[in-house]
Amino acid sequence: MSEQKNRKHNRPIPKAPRGFKDVTTDIYRSRTHIIKNISAVYEKYGFDFLETSAIETVESLGKFLPDTDRPNEGVFAWKDDDETWLALRYDHTAPLARFYAENINSLPNPFRRYSYGPVWRNEKPGPDRFRQFYQMDADTVGSKQIGSDAEMCMMLCDSLGSIGIHYNEYRLRINNRKILSGIVEKAKITDKEHPEEAEDLFFNICRVIDKLDRLGIEAVKKLLGPGREDKSGDFTRGLNLCPSQIDFFSALLTKKDSRTNFFSDLRAVLKGSSKGNEGLDELEKMADIFLAEGYSESVFSFDPTVVRGLGYYTGPVYEVELNRKMIDRRGKEYAIGSIAGGGRYDGLVRRFTGQDVPATGISIGIDRLLAISKIEGKIKQSNRGPIIVTVMDKERYEDYQKIVSMLRKGGLRAEIFLGNPKDLGRQLKYADQRESPFAIIQGSLEAEKGTVQVKDLILGSKFAQKIDTNDEWKEHPSQFEVNLLDLVEVIKSRIEV
Amino acid sequence: MSEQKNRKHNRPIPKAPRGFKDVTTDIYRSRTHIIKNISAVYEKYGFDFLETSAIETVESLGKFLPDTDRPNEGVFAWKDDDETWLALRYDHTAPLARFYAENINSLPNPFRRYSYGPVWRNEKPGPDRFRQFYQMDADTVGSKQIGSDAEMCMMLCDSLGSIGIHYNEYRLRINNRKILSGIVEKAKITDKEHPEEAEDLFFNICRVIDKLDRLGIEAVKKLLGPGREDKSGDFTRGLNLCPSQIDFFSALLTKKDSRTNFFSDLRAVLKGSSKGNEGLDELEKMADIFLAEGYSESVFSFDPTVVRGLGYYTGPVYEVELNRKMIDRRGKEYAIGSIAGGGRYDGLVRRFTGQDVPATGISIGIDRLLAISKIEGKIKQSNRGPIIVTVMDKERYEDYQKIVSMLRKGGLRAEIFLGNPKDLGRQLKYADQRESPFAIIQGSLEAEKGTVQVKDLILGSKFAQKIDTNDEWKEHPSQFEVNLLDLVEVIKSRIEV
Structure with missing residues (x-):
């Protein structure tokens, strides 16, 4: 434990040794x-x-x-x-x-x-x-x-x-x-x-x-x-x-x-x-x-x-x-x-x-x-980030956990946002960094109705880049409300589009 | 090179170090x-x-x-x-x-x-x-x-x-x-x-x-x-x-x-x-x-x-x-x-x-x-040994090599016998050790006709164990001759049986 004791004065340098690297x-x-x-x-x-x-x-x-x-x-x-x-x-x-x-x-x-x-x-x-x-x-x-x-x-x-x-x-x-x-x-x-x-x-x-x-x-x-x-x-x-x-x-x-x-x-x-x-x-x-x-x-x-x-x-x-x-x-x-x-x-x-x-x-x-x-670029990287279930209300952690489970059971890659949930912007930034396809948002209003808001982040970034969208996309807005019971199906159909 | 020089008197012991093992x-x-x-x-x-x-x-x-x-x-x-x-x-x-x-x-x-x-x-x-x-x-x-x-x-x-x-x-x-x-x-x-x-x-x-x-x-x-x-x-x-x-x-x-x-x-x-x-x-x-x-x-x-x-x-x-x-x-x-x-x-x-x-x-x-x-035995091991193409005549190595290539191109796992080909028994013993499903044999007679002998080693070992065979198996003898052009299809159909 001697490193812990001396940490203020003598911290180890976080670096792979000379000639070694990590595989991301x-x-x-x-x-x-x-x-x-x-x-x-x-x-x-x-x-x-x-x-x-x-x-x-x-x-x-x-x-x-x-x-x-x-x-x-x-x-x-x-x-x-x-x-x-x-x-x-x-x-x-x-x-x-x-x-x-x-x-x-x-x-x-x-x-x-x-x-x-x-x-x-x-x-x-x-x-x-x-x-x-x-x-x-x-x-x-x-x-x-x-x-x-x-x-x-x-x-x-x-x-x-x-x-x-x-x-x-x-x-x-x-x-x-x-x-x-x-x-x-x-x-x-x-x-x-x-x-x-x-x-x-x-x-x-x-x-x-x-x-x-x-x-x-x-x-x-x-x-x-x-x-x-x-x-x-x-x-x-x-x-x-x-x-x-x-x-x-x-x-x-x-x-x-x-x-x-x-x-x-x-x-x-x-x-x-x-x-x-x-x-x-x-x-x-x-x-x-x-x-x-x-x-x-x-x-x-x-x-x-x-x-x-x-x-x-x-x-x-x-x-x-x-x-x-x-x-x-x-x-x-x-x-x-x-x-x-x-x-x-x-x-x-x-x-x-x-x-x-x-x-x-x-x-x-x-x-x-x-x-x-x-x-x-011989090997194409597929977008494989997880769906992020955002946390709007810390007291309802178990509700968000249930949404995540539902997505996983439906065969989708998903996680609950586990950082400090104090603002939604930070959570969406995290979803961006992870290259997530969707963010799920449930405030108290949606919770009462048994629905969630789905943010399609790929489509959203296309809108943000002002890419021309054809008629098909107009029917798919980048944020929409969906009944919890339909969530897995709706997301799956979007992924297949 | 000092080990090589002293090999007669002082050979290294072939052993993984204490506490280490190999993964087979x-x-x-x-x-x-x-x-x-x-x-x-x-x-x-x-x-x-x-x-x-x-x-x-x-x-x-x-x-x-x-x-x-x-x-x-x-x-x-x-x-x-x-x-x-x-x-x-x-x-x-x-x-x-x-x-x-x-x-x-x-x-x-x-x-x-x-x-x-x-x-x-x-x-x-x-x-x-x-x-x-x-x-x-x-x-x-x-x-x-x-x-x-x-x-x-x-x-x-x-x-x-x-x-x-x-x-x-x-x-x-x-x-x-x-x-x-x-x-x-x-x-x-x-x-x-x-x-x-x-x-x-x-x-x-x-x-x-x-x-x-x-x-x-x-x-x-x-x-x-x-x-x-x-x-x-x-x-x-x-x-x-x-x-x-x-x-x-x-x-x-x-x-x-x-x-x-x-x-x-x-x-x-x-x-x-x-x-x-x-x-x-x-x-x-x-x-x-x-x-x-x-x-x-x-x-x-x-x-x-x-x-x-x-x-x-x-x-x-x-x-x-x-x-x-x-x-x-x-x-x-x-x-x-x-x-x-x-x-x-x-x-x-x-x-x-x-x-x-x-x-x-x-x-x-x-x-x-x-x-x-x-x-x-929670994880079942499938029989995955390669098909062995035996060598009957060293001078026709390229012919055997062509048979192997044909099998591989047909999606099958196969190899030519690369040890000393002096007797067929040794080659079939090798096929057994590798858990091979089939051995392919081509003597000069078959070569002239454009055929090969196929030995079904799994069926052969069932016969050897005197397991009762039903009618279906009677139509599949454990050794049979087949035209080279049909070889891949015949083997594939046998594997699926």
């Missing part, structure tokens, strides 16, 4: 709409819902985040009473691997689940960079079939379609980590003597390439080489590759025609690398399935610069980018970035079980979809 | 059903959804938990990079107070919101005691009308009704913190010289009384007095009240007829305490509203032992208890405890703003409702 009704309704539609697609594809606990042991989460230079490794973590380190999940995939390993003997094989909910990243917050965000995932654990990767890509397209984002509005860019491995092999970077160091170096190269879109090729070359100083003067250490290796990467990453001649170009570069060619074979098989299924070639493209930041991917990786730029509130153009993506991660369950368990999955960034639908 | 499909479907129904009630009463961020500053959450003896104060907390202490929310009410104070100027007044989602408590986990649980709240901030408290109680009844828990199955026990204040005042415990210490003592007495149901009157008397040693030998310090004061409480708390003669008995005890009588007046008004609204007197009862553990309540408090005991898996009877409750907390927003802001709200414990519905 409008956003919630859009989110619910998105979740409902995408869930229906995931379910239709045969996936069942699973929600893991928000908290995992740090040991079981592993450290697969793109940015692990920071001491706290990008997660929110703390020590439990029994000295175990706990952390909030940073995605839905690492907890799935833990769940699968924990329940391996009782689960169907393959195991197909979807999930949605918040994930948390302990990153530096920015104006559009939050530390809690909402992801919607689907994964197939236990299948090494490349068809399961192809299916994920098609399901991603169908999911976006289900919320009104169509083929011509985005591109699905696809790559394979095995191709990246092949490129690293051909660049003669890998050290056969120290395979573990080579693995670390490979993931570090992936992380650098992942920054290409954001930082550009010159920055990436510096990060592959001696290092880079950013605008703020912070220096990031580089990977110290030699200039010829850097040139090899840079030539591959900046090829203008890499998309159209993807397979022939890369077959040439990767000649002799069995891993690299395996990666190319897989992508060709995926392309066959897409075309057989009738997915247009303009939807997906293959691109050797697609990396996906997370460290656990081992095979095909892909991400969805919107074709056009967005316009922010100040009229400035900006790229919305990747709104979804995924890939194959065959090693994640092996961490627990010691056995190979192939797995593949996708993740859709719900907050970015919400940002788009908010800006573009 | 069945539970999720029941939970979705409960949320949908109760949301509809909350919305009908005029409440709009709001979801605050999962993380708050410790300062803004305050310390209102029942059990604050532990050093970490019952929450999961850690220090942010900028030295701010952050914590996971322990309920939905404290974050609402922060949100309201932060947005006070733009919100309608009163502000009516509902919310649902997980909350986290850093408590000692037990077999049925988890550290993450799901609550569904509704609150009205800005109304001091006792009608808003009465409304909460009625909405609680309607919410339970919406998920099939009826009046005769529970009791809503109601008290008022002001009555408890009056009792403390009459017991001559309060110290006019040190009002802050008196406030602390009052909350400590509330916390002790709150344990009455769980520990019994003798333990409560010890905790009001010198202290108590529990079975494990742990000693809890008492409040050191003098014997006459303890007797005064114990007489009140154990009155057998306290419910029927609640008002007359307490008017006598509280004579001269203005606060105590104010509390009684409020409860009488609530009773009037309930009766006017037609809520049966058998549903609610007034009871001076109802406290609610949380430290922020200031007025009416109430909780819902099921009438009958539950039976666990081993056939043992147990009390499910309070499944919902709430109360008035006029001081919670004042912590931030320095101004009085009246508020009242309810919270429904979704996990306990799920436990009931699971045990009692």
Whole structure:
């Protein structure tokens, strides 16, 4: 209770913590709409819902985040009473691997689940960079079939379609980590003597390439080489590759025609690398399935610069980018970035079980979809404020309560005005703020007669805006008296007009 | 990547942390059903959804938990990079107070919101005691009308009704913190010289009384007095009240007829305490509203032992208890405890703003409702497994993929078998595990003819169980051949049978 005691001198500041925000009704309704539609697609594809606990042991989460230079490794973590380190999940995939390993003997094989909910990243917050965000995932654990990767890509397209984002509005860019491995092999970077160091170096190269879109090729070359100083003067250490290796990467990453001649170009570069060619074979098989299924070639493209930041991917990786730029509130153009993506991660369950368990999955960034639908008005908000029963006479509270009950029992959304009822103006202002369709007024005169006054607030605001009304509306004045017994029917008929 | 390197010698244990669990499909479907129904009630009463961020500053959450003896104060907390202490929310009410104070100027007044989602408590986990649980709240901030408290109680009844828990199955026990204040005042415990210490003592007495149901009157008397040693030998310090004061409480708390003669008995005890009588007046008004609204007197009862553990309540408090005991898996009877409750907390927003802001709200414990519905089968699970398209010939993957697509486009839930297709038995076992209604089989013979074999797995399992089949079923064998073009229609007609 110490806060209460000191409240006069030392009040807490009412503010969500840095990098966190609240979800209001409008956003919630859009989110619910998105979740409902995408869930229906995931379910239709045969996936069942699973929600893991928000908290995992740090040991079981592993450290697969793109940015692990920071001491706290990008997660929110703390020590439990029994000295175990706990952390909030940073995605839905690492907890799935833990769940699968924990329940391996009782689960169907393959195991197909979807999930949605918040994930948390302990990153530096920015104006559009939050530390809690909402992801919607689907994964197939236990299948090494490349068809399961192809299916994920098609399901991603169908999911976006289900919320009104169509083929011509985005591109699905696809790559394979095995191709990246092949490129690293051909660049003669890998050290056969120290395979573990080579693995670390490979993931570090992936992380650098992942920054290409954001930082550009010159920055990436510096990060592959001696290092880079950013605008703020912070220096990031580089990977110290030699200039010829850097040139090899840079030539591959900046090829203008890499998309159209993807397979022939890369077959040439990767000649002799069995891993690299395996990666190319897989992508060709995926392309066959897409075309057989009738997915247009303009939807997906293959691109050797697609990396996906997370460290656990081992095979095909892909991400969805919107074709056009967005316009922010100040009229400035900006790229919305990747709104979804995924890939194959065959090693994640092996961490627990010691056995190979192939797995593949996708993740859709719900907050970015919400940002788009908010800006573009893709999801229509219906007027859904409650009917307000005003309080004219405090002593007759039970009468007003009865009117509210009657409306609710009639299937209508309604509430009694619960603030200070001293003037009607304040009550009607409240009804306006709630976007109420009707206000109900009953003074002592009406109470005696068993009637109420109904104020049609939508019609009223149309009159106020001097909008031309046609004959039909003339028969519907914005305020009228009605017998209590007819109230529900009259309001329902008005809502349907 | 260090985990990956050491995996052979030092694998992480795949287990949810102590006190956490995962939500599987069945539970999720029941939970979705409960949320949908109760949301509809909350919305009908005029409440709009709001979801605050999962993380708050410790300062803004305050310390209102029942059990604050532990050093970490019952929450999961850690220090942010900028030295701010952050914590996971322990309920939905404290974050609402922060949100309201932060947005006070733009919100309608009163502000009516509902919310649902997980909350986290850093408590000692037990077999049925988890550290993450799901609550569904509704609150009205800005109304001091006792009608808003009465409304909460009625909405609680309607919410339970919406998920099939009826009046005769529970009791809503109601008290008022002001009555408890009056009792403390009459017991001559309060110290006019040190009002802050008196406030602390009052909350400590509330916390002790709150344990009455769980520990019994003798333990409560010890905790009001010198202290108590529990079975494990742990000693809890008492409040050191003098014997006459303890007797005064114990007489009140154990009155057998306290419910029927609640008002007359307490008017006598509280004579001269203005606060105590104010509390009684409020409860009488609530009773009037309930009766006017037609809520049966058998549903609610007034009871001076109802406290609610949380430290922020200031007025009416109430909780819902099921009438009958539950039976666990081993056939043992147990009390499910309070499944919902709430109360008035006029001081919670004042912590931030320095101004009085009246508020009242309810919270429904979704996990306990799920436990009931699971045990009692109140929520029927529909068979919703996907149709499985088996893989007979790996080379014809695209053909099977086309069959799956056709089923999905026809509105059916379907998937291709993505595991190792080497034998059909394994694929049909998988279909069983997924509770699939049908398996589709296409060998090269059928492929040539443009047909498939359909296995009706539900019918098949009925045959296997040797259940008598009537004539109608004889016309529907459990496996049959069908032209690909008719597949969707045939399956749909079977599902409708």
